Amino acid sequence: MNILFIHQNFPGQFKHLAPALVQRGHRVSAMPLRTIPPQRWQGVHLHPYQVSRGTTPGVHPWVSDFETKTIRAEVCFRAALALKAEGYAPEVIIAHHGWGESLFLKDLWPQARLGLCCEFFYQPQGADVGFDPEFPPKDQSDVCRLRLKNLNNLAHFESADGGISPTQFQASTFPQRFRQHIQVIHDGIDTDTLIPDPSVTLTLTTTQGEQIRLSKATEVITFVNRNLEPYRGYHRFMRALPELLKRRPQARVLLVGGEDVSYGARPDPAVHGQKTWKQIFIDEVRPHIPDADWARVHFLGHLDYAQFIAVLRLSRVHVYLTYPFVLSWSLLEAMSLGCAIVASDIAPVREAIAHNETGRLVDFFDTAGLVEAIDQLLEDPSTRQRLGHQARAFAQATYDLKRVCLPRQLAWVEGLGKLPPKTA
Template identity: 30%
Template sequence: MNIVFIHPGFPGQFRFLAEMFGKDKRNKTIFITSVNKNKDRQIPGVRKIIFSEKMPGRKTGAPSPPTSPGLSVANILAGLKKQNYIPNLIIGTSGSGTCLYVKDVFPDTPFLCFFEWFHNQDNLPDNLNSTAEPDLKVRMKLRNRNLPVLADLYACDHGICPSGWQKSQFPKEFHSKLSVVHNGIDIGLFQPGKDQKFKTGNLDLSGVGQLVTYTANVLAPYKGFQQFMESLPAVLEQKPDVHVVIVGADHVVIKDKSGNKASYKSLILEKVKLDPDRVHFMDELIHEEYKRLLQASAVHICLDSPLVVSKFLLCAMSCECLVIAPDIAPVKEVITDGANGIIADFSSPDKIAEKIVACLDYPSFMTAVRQKARQTIAETYAIEKNLPLQLDIIKKLIHQGKPLKQFG
């Protein structure tokens, strides 16, 4: 078969699918992606084609139109068509506009699209403290963000959402096109480690008493970073043997009171004074190091956005971490308070600290909660459970060659 994947951040959530199709030498598998930090990464049997997000002929520094990624991908697809490469299936991700013209180039090829998020203006907390309704400019901005998503919803033959909560945010008119199937967690990689201690080339915490961990892709307001940081002084005072590891990129830049630009992390650290010998920051970790960190964690704090449940939380649960997460709808789709994790009120630093200290005080009581967390991932979110569901949809799309009714 001829299979085309489209994702700007290779391999994205298509890693397991691409690996599977690449292993079969009868397939001609192509992955269209943009230049990113994984530009040198390859998947055996998969041909990677890089598209440019800049329009040819535009002056350096001139902003590209929002349709640029879609046009670049369309040009690649048109080139493949001229070479008599006709896909049996195109699999893409929505949101960035890369799939905008897929059906114009290959109108008869089934198009399966993965949908992460639709900006529902009636249910949009910008961060964990926000209860105010978005103002007009914000609502207009979000409508613009939805335009490529709506185009993909209309054009695709079928779509996949990772969770029921995410699907519920999309317009009901398109729900019959959307199946709920998670991307899958590698529970073979992310598994418990007995008496694991954390040590990297630059940091040795193998001798500390207890380890509190916090992970996010970026240290940002909507990740609950400020609330967590403000809770730490009380935790460190009450638990003198505790160390904290915070993993997240320091990319967010905002203006301070004087109007000067500064990193969000630096502004928070100006307000919250912490012992640098006990609070450790790391930009990112490779998979093996990240797994060891989770295995060594006594309490893992996951304050991801109130929009989706991140892979960070699910990987932590797969490692039998004791996860403390906020009381929000997407989290409650995964965690039952006191059964497979702890749901907490993150409206104040004192309440966060209280939960963390309580969990640290009774580690043996939390053993059953940790084990249930792992069980939840194995039964519902493991790649072994979800990849066959994705393949079932793919097979029906290819064989029927027409839109599917809802599956799952």
């Protein structure tokens, strides 16, 4: 089959799927939003294109998101027109539609089957929005903004033939009329590579410029976000540090993540000036932490992947906190590496962490409970070993790339090709 991938940062989630389809004899192409010449990547023909304009200044803030997606959809449509003029016609289109690029492709190729990578359908309640009372919506009109933010999803549903979602929770956020067409298949993690290593050592340079050398003999507590922000529980973890450092006088705390924002809102400059979330919560807890204890807290910023994996291999207790939102790959990677995990007790996390079986669950807002759970595990090596072993076994059985997820993804794509096309 001719299979076309649409992803602004291709390969993204498709870095294993697209080459595997090539190996199965399919003719695979992709349209990334990049300033690169046409080329081939692992047998995939790349047809890049560019956006030449941005969102209109002064446009109504509720519709600016959809205008941005429409702009991207237009340039993708025009680039696809050029491909069609050369005689190209995909039988299956697999799109990460979250940025809008694939919106009009079924109008161009009505016989193609369109499969969507369904990450999240925004909810005014019951998911991330309104979950944390410390950061309420600015006003009641936020529900209007969210309704319009879903326009891209809804417009795609009219022509899509099916969807794929990495977790049951993420699939459950979509309206029932489309949810029945979504298969839950995770992107997959390489559990053959992500294995524990008791001999691991690592020398790191912190964002403070300090060099530290660590081994499994060190009592290491880890916390990982793409960016240190409330959506991923950074504030809750920081507030646990004064008591946690007091109880664990030998522990070193490693925080991995940048200072930008990935998901939630940025700090209000009228309240916080130009401070980042990272600095805001450092400033909050620092007066309650003696200098000697603070010297054992290490901010590592962004790490390359090998260093990131080494950090998790060093971990005695790994802490994962999040709003009800997209589940982080880092949690599943930590499970595959055999980490003893303390995580927030919310729906997406409960798919991977069963309390006292593959980790320990705590209330997202319970600072004392979080400290107690970490402290107890640090005191109990046999329980850490049991939880880590069972976490790895669950990751292998449920999220293994080669034996579980990739075969199911391939079957899904090839199954789309057998469906009668749904017209736009």
